[in-house]
Amino acid sequence: xxxxxxxxxxxxxxxxxxxxxxxxxxxxxxxxxxxxxxxxxxxxxxxxxxxxxxxxxxxxxxxxxxxxxxxxxxxxxxxxxxxxxxxxxxxxxxxxxxxxxxxxxxxxxxxxxxxxxxxxxxxxxxxxxxxxxxxxxxxxxxxxxxxxxxxxxxxxxxxxxxxxxxxxxxxxxxxxxxxxxxxxxxxxxxxxxxxxxxxxxxxxxxxxxxxxxxxxxxxxxxxxxxxxxxxxxxxxxxxxxxxxxxxxxxxxxxxxxxxxxxxxxxxxxxxxxxxxxxxxxxxxxxxxxxxxxxxxxxxxxxxxxxxxxxxxxxxxxxxxxxxxxxxxxxxxxxxx
Amino acid sequence: xxxxxxxxxxxxxxxxxxxxxxxxxxxxxxxxxxxxxxxxxxxxxxxxxxxxxxxxxxxxxxxxxxxxxxxxxxxxxxxxxxxxxxxxxxxxxxxxxxxxxxxxxxxxxxxxxxxxxxxxxxxxxxxxxxxxxxxxxxxxxxxxxxxxxxxxxxxxxxxxxxxxxxxxxxxxxxxxxxxxxxxxxxxxxxxxxxxxxxxxxxxxxxxxxxxxxxxxxxxxxxxxxxxxxxxxxxxxxxxxxxxxxxxxxxxxxxxxxxxxxxxxxxxxxxxxxxxxxxxxxxxxxxxxxxxxxxxxxxxxxxxxxx
Numbered sequence: 001x002x003x004x005x006x007x008x009x010x011x012x013x014x015x016x017x018x019x020x021x022x023x024x025x026x027x028x029x030x031x032x033x034x035x036x037x038x039x040x041x042x043x044x045x046x047x048x049x050x051x052x053x054x055x056x057x058x059x060x061x062x063x064x065x066x067x068x069x070x071x072x073x074x075x076x077x078x079x080x081x082x083x084x085x086x087x088x089x090x091x092x093x094x095x096x097x098x099x100x101x102x103x104x105x106x107x108x109x110x111x112x113x114x115x116x117x118x119x120x121x122x123x124x125x126x127x128x129x130x131x132x133x134x135x136x137x138x139x140x141x142x143x144x145x146x147x148x149x150x151x152x153x154x155x156x157x158x159x160x161x162x163x164x165x166x167x168x169x170x171x172x173x174x175x176x177x178x179x180x181x182x183x184x185x186x187x188x189x190x191x192x193x194x195x196x197x198x199x200x201x202x203x204x205x206x207x208x209x210x211x212x213x214x215x216x217x218x219x220x221x222x223x224x225x226x227x228x229x230x231x232x233x234x235x236x237x238x239x240x241x242x243x244x245x246x247x248x249x250x251x252x253x254x255x256x257x258x259x260x261x262x263x264x265x266x267x268x269x270x271x272x273x274x275x276x277x278x279x280x281x282x283x284x285x286x287x288x289x290x291x292x293x294x295x296x297x298x299x300x301x302x303x304x305x306x307x308x309x310x311x312x313x314x315x316x317x318x319x320x321x322x323x324x325x326x327x328x329x330x331x332x333x334x335x336x
Numbered sequence: 337x338x339x340x341x342x343x344x345x346x347x348x349x350x351x352x353x354x355x356x357x358x359x360x361x362x363x364x365x366x367x368x369x370x371x372x373x374x375x376x377x378x379x380x381x382x383x384x385x386x387x388x389x390x391x392x393x394x395x396x397x398x399x400x401x402x403x404x405x406x407x408x409x410x411x412x413x414x415x416x417x418x419x420x421x422x423x424x425x426x427x428x429x430x431x432x433x434x435x436x437x438x439x440x441x442x443x444x445x446x447x448x449x450x451x452x453x454x455x456x457x458x459x460x461x462x463x464x465x466x467x468x469x470x471x472x473x474x475x476x477x478x479x480x481x482x483x484x485x486x487x488x489x490x491x492x493x494x495x496x497x498x499x500x501x502x503x504x505x506x507x508x509x510x511x512x513x514x515x516x517x518x519x520x521x522x523x524x525x526x527x528x529x530x531x532x533x534x535x536x537x538x539x540x541x542x543x544x545x546x547x548x549x550x551x552x553x554x555x556x557x558x559x560x561x562x563x564x565x566x567x568x569x570x571x572x573x574x575x576x577x578x579x580x581x582x583x584x585x586x587x588x589x590x591x592x593x594x595x596x597x598x599x600x601x602x603x604x605x606x607x608x609x610x611x612x613x614x615x616x617x618x619x620x621x622x623x624x625x626x627x628x629x630x631x632x633x634x635x636x637x638x639x640x641x642x
Contacts (some may be wrong), residue, residue: 011480018481029497135372138629142621144573146580147596147614150603154611158604272486277577291489292581295496303493311484 004326008319016312017070023308024069027300028062078305083297088305092287097180098168099279099286103271105202106210111264114214118221118260122229123248133218140215149208149281156204163200166283170197201282209278213267220263224256231255258325265321272310366634373630379623387439394433395419398590402428407606423608425599431608434590435616441591442572442620445506449571450564452510457517458560462548464518465525476522479515487512488574495583502585505578506571513567520563524556558635565628569621576617592617 044052053059057068072078078088121133156163164170168182175189183202186194228234229252237251238244275288283289287306294302368374386393396402402424409416410423422432464475482490494508495501528534529552537551578584579593587598592613599609 011477014477015480015484018477019484022481026493026497138372138625139618139622142569142573142618142625144576144593144614144617144621146577146593147610147617150596150600150610151614154603154607158607272489276486276488276492277580280581292492295492295581295583298496303496307485307489307493310486310489314486315484 001326005323008322012315012319016315019311020070020073020308023304024066027304078309079301081302082299088302092306092309095285095287095290098284099275099288101181101183102205102209102284102286103275105206106271107213107264109206109210110213110217114217115221118218119225119253121222122225125226137215137218140211143211145208145211146277146281148211149278152204152207163204168198168201168285173197205278205282205284209271209275213271216267217260217263221256221260224259225252228252228256262321262325265317268314268317272314363634367630370630370633372626376623376626380627383439383443383620386436387443390436390440394436396430396433398434398437399588400429410608422612425609426602431612434595435612437590438592438595438616441585445575446568446571448506449510449513450568453513453517453567454560454564457514458521461518461521462525462553465522466529466548479518482512482515488577491574491578492581492583495578500583500586505575505584509571509574516563517560520559521556524559525552528552528555561635562628562632565624565631569624572617572621
């Protein structure tokens with residue numbers, strides 16, 4: 001297991017360095033003068049230009065600048081936002097709980113609906129249920145989620161007036177952030193109606209963000225189940241006279257879950273990309289909206305830092321999924 | 337994989353024809369078993385016809401603004417007019433005509449992005465898989481780096497760097513799709529490389545280029561074709577998403593995602609401005625994905641026998 005971990009790290013560290021080079025290079029590839037862009041000032045004297053250029057380190061060679069940038073990252077300094085003048089890492093940690101809360105809810109939504117749907121489709125293969133579930137899953141898989149979000153807003157916020165259009169909680173409520181998770185904080189605050197308000201704000205974004213993972217998980221569960229159901233040990237279990245529920249629920253499902261768990265892990269990257277659109281539609285103050293806003297504002301240190309933090313996080317999550325997979329499945333662990 | 341062990345380079349012209357026809361018949365047999373795939377295929381052909389004949393089919397010019405007909409609802413709603421079947425948008429442009437012209441953009445995006453990432457991916461993947469060693473390591477590390485970013489985020493930032501617009505959006509999307517093709521090609525080439533027919537071709541004196549592209553590559557195409565259809569639909573989705581975020585095709589281009597971005601502020605007042613462009617995206621992507629599922633069933637020999 002230790003060798004397995006080392007092997008993965010040997011791949012991960014150069015990849016992370018590559019990612020940092022890309023994030024670093026973006027700002028140099030930009031059309032226009034990085035000093036003007038970074039300072040955010042339109043007109044300046046040559047002296048002021050030289051001063052800012054020196055302060056930002058642009059008068060040094062690229063390699064020195066990069067090493068300096070990398071050294072900053074190792075110390076946790078991802079730069080400073082042009083528009084808010086606060087540290088990129090600080091902003092990230094401030095906004096990340098919102099995205100995490102939304103992503104967790106979406107993943108739970110996708111797993112709770114997707115796995116039973118996939119299992120049902122597999123055991124009733126070829127039936128009406130199978131076709132309906134798989135047809136719906138394919139529609140979900142093909143869904144432009146930004147449009148899906150708008151449709152749900154039209155229906156549930158416009159016509160039915162059940163849910164709010166945007167934000168995390170009604171402006172009526174104000175309480176200190178303890179965990180960063182609105183659902184938990186609103187409960188802790190003890191204010192009447194706060195939890196319901198937070199929950200009602202969360203429902204539509206959860207559905208929108210969870211739709212594609214739901215479809216992927218349902219499809220993956222079905223095909224994994226079909227493969228497992230034709231195995232000898234399942235036939236043995238049936239021949240032993242075990243109930244259908246035991247065979248499917250215990251013998252088959254447990255083994256079918258291995259690829260599904262990997263899929264769920266890999267969905268996290270998809271989630272963060274989906275969060276870009278979902279958070280934009282619902283004005284959800286998370287890192288997806290933060291990145292989009294920064295692109296609009298041309299806040300390059302944030303784009304640069306955010307890109308690096310998000311990529312680093314996804315790599316870390318993938319590493320954990322890999323390790324768990326190796327732990328579950330010795331064949332993978334001993335492959336290399 | 338009985339039919340894949342004979343490379344086309346070893347068969348005479350006459351037998352190639354008959355075997356190709358036989359293969360096509362076999363392919364159609366499995367493809368047409370999947371009803372959804374056939375429906376998807378016909379819808380896709382329909383879209384191609386719409387795109388080609390857009391000027392003839394569209395009742396109005398896509399950017400023509402009728403000032404006397406702003407936010408007219410579809411014809412079946414109260415206040416709707418028969419001249420604007422699906423209604424008009426906030427500046428009085430006919431939505432149906434814009435959707436018809438939008439088909440051109442979406443199919444164009446799909447074709448260009450898929451071609452760039454497929455050709456690029458095959459070239460790089462064959463080189464990595466054929467030569468292995470440090471070339472392979474360097475290529476795969478670079479692909480890992482691209483894959484470390486969420487694809488839409490990377491595309492968004494790339495477009496921000498290159499400048500918003502449809503061309504740059506397509507370049508950015510093609511770039512983020514690249515690693516999938518590289519990985520697939522590489523894996524297929526590695527598994528094919530040690531087979532007897534490749535060794536035989538090598539012994540017969542075939543050079544590396546011939547081995548790579550004429551002997552090995554044709555036998556690696558099945559997973560690539562499936563991935564290509566998936567990329568086609570994803571390219572349309574991602575380009576529409578970039579358009580929606582204001583970084584893809586710019587107004588007044590009748591691109592579906594851009595249309596949605598312009599319509600966003602009217603969602604609670606005029607449902608039709610938002611509903612139809614999105615529906616067009618969904619149905620198009622769905623048709624291509626249906627086709628992709630059918631292609632996978634027909635081309636994947638492992639699934640064929642189950």
